[in-house]
Amino acid sequence: MMPCCLRFGITLLLAVLVTEVWTQNPPLGSVRTECQGSVMMMMLDKSFVGKYFRINVIDNKGALVSLSPRLAAQCGYSLTVDFLGNAKFLASVLSCFAQNTNDETYKLTVQISVFSNSAMTSASSYVQSMTCRYSPWAEREILCERNYMEVSVRRGVPLIEPNFVQDDPDWSLAYPEATAADNSIWKIVFHLPANRKTTMTVAQAMTNGYGINTTPTRILVRAAYNSTESQPQVIQTVPMAVLRSTTFYKQRWMVMMVDTAVTCPTDGTAFTEQMITWNVPRVLPPLVPTPQITTLDVQMGVDGRKLDPATIHNRDYKLDVGPQLITVKIPVGADGGYYKSHVLDNTYVISYSIEPMLEHTWQDGPEKTKYTVLHPITTPFMPRPPVVTNNTVPKARVFNVTLGTFLPDVELVKIIVGPETLTVPEANLKGYNVQEHVFPNGSKTYTLQVPFEDPNVKQKVTPPDTRTYILPLTYLLNIVPENTPFTHPAVVEAILKDIIPPTVTGYCDGAAFYTMVTYGNMGRNWIPFVGSRELGGSLLALYKYNANATNFWMTVPYNSVDATYEVISSSGIRSRLDLTLKDIGTMVVVADFSLSCSFPTKMIDCFTNGTMAALAVKVESVPSLSPSQLTLRDQSCRPLQSDAINAVFYFNVNSCGTTRRFDNNLLTYENEVLFTSYRLRVACHYLVNDTKVVQFLYQNNPAPVVQPGLGDLAVIMRLALDSTYNDFYGARDYPVVKYLRRPLYFEVELLYSRDPQAELFLENCWATYSADRNSSPKWDVVVDSCENSADEYLTIFHPVSSNARVLFPSHLKRFEVKMFSFTSGRDALKGQIYFHCSVVICDSNRPSDSLCSRRCIPGKQRLGRSAEGMDGGAVKAFVSSGPIELKRDGSLHFMPRSGQFNVWSLLGAAMGVCSVVVFVAGVVYFWKMPKSVY
Secondary structure, three states: OOOOOOOOOHHHHOOEEOOOOOOOOOOOOOEEEEEEOOEEEEEEOHHHHOOEEEEEEEOOOOOEEEOOHHHHHHHOEEEEEOOOOOEEEEEEOOOOOOEEEOOOEEEEEEEEEEEOOOOOOOOEEEEEEEEEEOOOOOOEEEEEOOOOEEEEEEOOOOOOOOOOOOOOHHHHHHHHHHHHOOOOEEEEEEEEOOOEEEEEEHHHHHHOOOEEEEOOOEEEEEEOOOOOOOEEEEEOOEEEEEEEEEEEEEEOOEEEEEEOOEEEEOOOEEEOOOEEEEEEEOOOOOOOOOOOOEEEEEEEEEOOEEOOHHHHHHOOOEEEEOOOEEEEEEEOOOOOOEEEEEEEOOEEEEEEEEOEEEEEEEEEOOEEEEEEEEOOEEOOOEEOOOEEEEOOEHHHOEEEEEEEEEOOOEEEEEEEEOOEEEEHHHHHHOOOOEEEEEOOOOOEEEEEEEEOOOOOOEEEEEOOOEEEEEEEEEEEEEEOOOOEEEEEEEEEEEEEOOOOOOEEEEEEOOOEEEEEEEOOOOOOOEEEEEOOEEOOOHHHHHOOOEEOOOEEEEEEEOOOOOEEEEEEOOOEEEEEEEEEEEEOOOOOEEEEEEEEEEEEOOOEEEOOOOEEEEEEEOOOOOOOOOHHHOEOOOOOOOOOEEOOOEEEEEEEOOOOOOEEEEEOOEEEEEEEEEEOOEEEEEEEEEEOOOOOOOOOOOOOOOOOOOOOEEEEEEEEEEEEOOOOOOOEOOHHHOOEEEEOOOEEEEEEEEEOOOOOOEEEEEEEEEEEOOOOOOOOOEEEEEEOOEEOOOOOOOOEEEOOOOOOOOOOHHHEEEEEEEOOEEEEOOEEOOOEEEEEEEEEEEEOOOOOOOOOOOOOOOHHHHHHHHHHHHHHOOEEEEEEEEEEEEOOOOOOOEEEOOOOOOOEEEEOOOOOOOEEEEOOOOEOEEEEEEEOOO
């Protein structure tokens, strides 16, 4: 009798661990089992197995068998873990240690050990069993799994067919081995190229990694793809692994030989970015003696599950059965597969994986063959470099950056912003607002928001008004569960026209340029140049430089070496001041300003003694001119005095090449100041036949008589920053914010006069509610040159002493008043306040003048004195300043000043502070005053 099953040698080949088996079951829902034809499947959830686990098989005696990769291929097992960490364990129903009942029912029991660390210690163990039914079997069934090839053949002796022909050459090669073998022994013959063969006993074959076994009705052979006797072969362009073998059993009266050849595809896939094409030969010559086979059925599936035609159509799969090839086409990204992230040379790439199956049932002769291929497919790496999208709206002044798109297995770990490396929670705490956005298909992006004002944001200025904000980034990402890191750098820019550049304004008077620079919103990040020289050092004092937080101002004489003479004429000079602001780092010009004015200057003097004086100056059109090189027509006549800008000539009309000509009653003397490309004509005109009668008498010299001439004088009223009267508010400083009841420091000055005998006095000063100094209501702050005694906050007069700015203290008066407002009832009126003063200028040597004697003027004397002043030589004028605008605070109450009909009030509340905006614009009045001529 032939034994029913092959049962020897197995314990010598397997590492068997006889230990106590845990009987606890896995948590509910953590393990899912499924029967897929001749394959049993267990799905283990990642939340259950974690990162570290092991699966051992339990045999029918309760012993644990540890599965190595070699033993798994030999016994019919495979284990894979998908990108999410879920595990899939597959077992052939004919696998080692599966309990087989009549080749119909199969039971497999495994132990699942879950570890908490990579050292694989301290395991929690669980037992899981599954039972599957698979019947009926085809005469021959072939299973091509990912790590092994399996063929099982029915081993019953069939009836003799009338058309039976021994047409397989492998039979004739194996027959001598079978007939010469010992009785009662199983052997296997492997057929190699060039009619070579290798014969092994079952024990020897199993030692070499082959799986050989018998079941109640079948005999099977299992081999790894890379087994020694396996041969590569290309069939219909498809690479195949071919194992040609014949298994036989001999008894004294019988020899049974079984063809156990098996072949499986090792590739056959082709890829584009959009499509996967998988080809399997329809006819496999190593398995059939003739190419004439009848295809009975072809089905495809995914993950071991067969799919119906509707599902195939809905997923856009294609199944085509041709005469030579069976072709399966699967779109990249189709349902049933999944994408996986990878890193290649720090570049983010992805792959698409799917596990299609193909089941081809054919008939060649009376027997049927069921050919099942489980063929996991993974596409080549497809580069998917992350895209940084700049969604920034510059006016919002916040960077809004999107990074993506990523698969679900990518996580953002850290962000490097400038020099700082921050985790995502740290970045959010810093105010960067890092968010993950997941889309319905599972893909994700990350957004990042960073304010423009963040210290890690760089700035680049493009004159005149544009600023580029630069955000340097490096994203640190990780792929799970492998923990594969990669980085992605980015530089994000936003351009915004938000620069208020510095501005320069200026004006001229008869002797100097007055300029003021307002800094703008970039601060003082530039260097000022006057002409070609940097404004600094001794120039600051020379040009009376003053500055505050927003401006600086200075006064440059028109004849300064930093000014440029443009044009000269007999009556004056047109001079220009160039002020340039250059970037402190790059020295690029960020602002330039030129102020050109005409200054009255006496260029020629004609003397009655027949001499002439001429002033020549260097002009812009002759930059190489040195004034000391200038000459008259006679080149021996050189300047009497010269410097870098000017040259003065003094000569007789009868010398230095001077010519004369007559024109009616006029005698004209002419000469020229000359240099290369420089010519200045000078001329003097004298009346001919003009008679002067001079009478000579002998008498005592009369007393000196002053002959009056007329000249212009001006008075200005200014507001000082404080009681030192060193700095004053300029035109660009207003509005100036002051608090109520804070002092205002006024200075009234007589301009341009150099007469030490002239003295300026304040006769009366008052404030009005409008610009008209004669309007009502009004409040007196100075009365008859004295404080207003009716005011409880008396005006304070400050003395004036000489310094570098004040040459004649008698030309100035200074006083201080407290801030107040007009009221109606107890409410402060909105509006503006104007200050006015009547000013008297007199001769300080006149003791009869009560003003000049520095006494307050009584009312009657003031009236008489005013008339006297108008007729007797003192001059009276008016100056004004304002407006002063008071900001109102409804929570404050105003206390009226006494004696003024409750119209004026002083802010007196202890709670709250109200600010005032002060505008002072000196209103200048000109008048005629006698000038001494000796």
